[in-house]
Amino acid sequence: MRKGKLAIVIKGWPRLSETFIAQELVALEERGYELEIWSLRFPTDKKRHPLHDRVKAPVIYLPEYLYQEPIRVLRGMLRSMVRKGFWTSLKVWMQDYKRDRTSNRGRRFGQACVLATELPRDVDAFYAHFMHTPGSVARYAAIMRGMPWSVSAHAKDIWTTPDWEKREKLAQAHYGCAFLATCTGFGAQHLKDLADTPDRVELIYHGLDLSRFPAPPEKEAHDGPIRFLSVGRLVEKKGFDRLIAAFGLLPDDLDWQWTHIGGGGLKDALLAQAEHAGVAHRLTWRGACDQPEVIEALRQSDVFILPSRIAADGDRDGLPNVLMEAASQKLTILSTPVSAIPEFIDTGIHGILSKDDPTALADAMVMLSADADLRGCLADAAYDRLRTEFVMEPGIAQLDTRLQRMLETR
Numbered sequence: 001m002r003k004g005k006l007a008i009v010i011k012g013w014p015r016l017s018e019t020f021i022a023q024e025l026v027a028l029e030e031r032g033y034e035l036e037i038w039s040l041r042f043p044t045d046k047k048r049h050p051l052h053d054r055v056k057a058p059v060i061y062l063p064e065y066l067y068q069e070p071i072r073v074l075r076g077m078l079r080s081m082v083r084k085g086f087w088t089s090l091k092v093w094m095q096d097y098k099r100d101r102t103s104n105r106g107r108r109f110g111q112a113c114v115l116a117t118e119l120p121r122d123v124d125a126f127y128a129h130f131m132h133t134p135g136s137v138a139r140y141a142a143i144m145r146g147m148p149w150s151v152s153a154h155a156k157d158i159w160t161t162p163d164w165e166k167r168e169k170l171a172q173a174h175y176g177c178a179f180l181a182t183c184t185g186f187g188a189q190h191l192k193d194l195a196d197t198p199d200r201v202e203l204i205y206h207g208l209d210l211s212r213f214p215a216p217p218e219k220e221a222h223d224g225p226i227r228f229l230s231v232g233r234l235v236e237k238k239g240f241d242r243l244i245a246a247f248g249l250l251p252d253d254l255d256w257q258w259t260h261i262g263g264g265g266l267k268d269a270l271l272a273q274a275e276h277a278g279v280a281h282r283l284t285w286r287g288a289c290d291q292p293e294v295i296e297a298l299r300q301s302d303v304f305i306l307p308s309r310i311a312a313d314g315d316r317d318g319l320p321n322v323l324m325e326a327a328s329q330k331l332t333i334l335s336t337p338v339s340a341i342p343e344f345i346d347t348g349i350h351g352i353l354s355k356d357d358p359t360a361l362a363d364a365m366v367m368l369s370a371d372a373d374l375r376g377c378l379a380d381a382a383y384d385r386l387r388t389e390f391v392m393e394p395g396i397a398q399l400d401t402r403l404q405r406m407l408e409t410r
């Protein structure tokens with residue numbers, strides 16, 4: 001049964017670091033939604049997850065930079081100008097531009113004109129992932145076409161978007177979204193405090209589709225070093241600089257190794273830091289990996305470490321899906337009490353939440369390295385919590401209900 005056709009506005013497709021989006025799109029298609037993906041950027045990852053291949057939706061790439069496709073942008077603007085909604089959208093954009101005089105703000109409007117022009121008539125509504133740039137493009141295009149729009153907010157988009165913009169995207173009087181889904185209670189409360197109608201914001205955990213993961217392995221004692229693993233982009237908010245500093249504080253008689261999976265702009269700086277700390281020989285940098293490679297690494301490790309922290313610009317994690325992925329393989333978790341991580345991990349029960357300073361991280365690693373029984377108890381508890389409270393299906397059911405309510409108002 002066809003439930004409706006949605007234009008999914010997204011920053012980039014596909015992205016290895018955004019499996020939660022691919023998981024959601026597959027689930028929506030299985031529930032009867034017809035989707036089109038409108039991507040603001042071309043992919044940069046050289047690999048893709050098997051999950052991406054399960055998404056049936058066609059992908060249309062908007063002009064990543066307006067000067068690269070001037071004819072397409074000009075055609076989009078000229079054809080949009082005959083729509084009554086274009087002038088309303090232009091007014092809204094101009095009000096935004098007065099407060100954010102950036103080329104990115106101008107690019108958002110140009111992309112919205114192309115989207116509004118090229119969007120098929122049988123599309124019922126817009127649904128954007130991330131509140132900042134994709135949310136703006138969806139909002140401007142929705143005003144032009146006189147269609148409802150909704151958005152899912154996650155982490156960076158919540159904490160680096162100015163409050164005035166968040167308020168207006170949540171306000172009906174400012175052509176705000178029909179609803180906003182967000183994946184953490186921490187983020188949901190912040191957005192509810194900004195919304196004129198708080199029930200416009202709904203907490204919807206991504207959860208994990210456990211059918212994509214094998215049963216956890218039996219953890220057995222092994223000779224050799226304790227195996228630490230981290231998966232995450234090499235960016236400030238992931239805290240890997242402090243983790244490397246912590247490695248330099250580990251006692252000389254502790255036999256350990258660390259593997260990192262993920263790309264990111266700080267790699268050269270972190271490599272230099274590791275050399276200076278005298279720990280480079282214990283570190284393995286695997287770069288970007290697909291989902292099967294990540295799962296195998298989780299199964300072969302002893303402790304998963306994600307030392308998240310708040311970046312200088314306010315950016316921070318939400319509830320990283322990789323923590324749930326680690327729990328799915330009964331891997332002991334060491335993280336920090338940043339943002340919504342405590343919504344999944346109660347320290348001392350489902351894992352260890354340390355302060356993000358190097359000394360505290362080093363102490364936690366030493367403790368976990370010395371106590372295999374503790375590691376097993378923490379991993380079992382996190383796995384049980386994942387299976388009872390953080391599976392995917394309840395969140396998809398919530399999202400389905402919200403989407404249907406939005407489509408009924410069209």
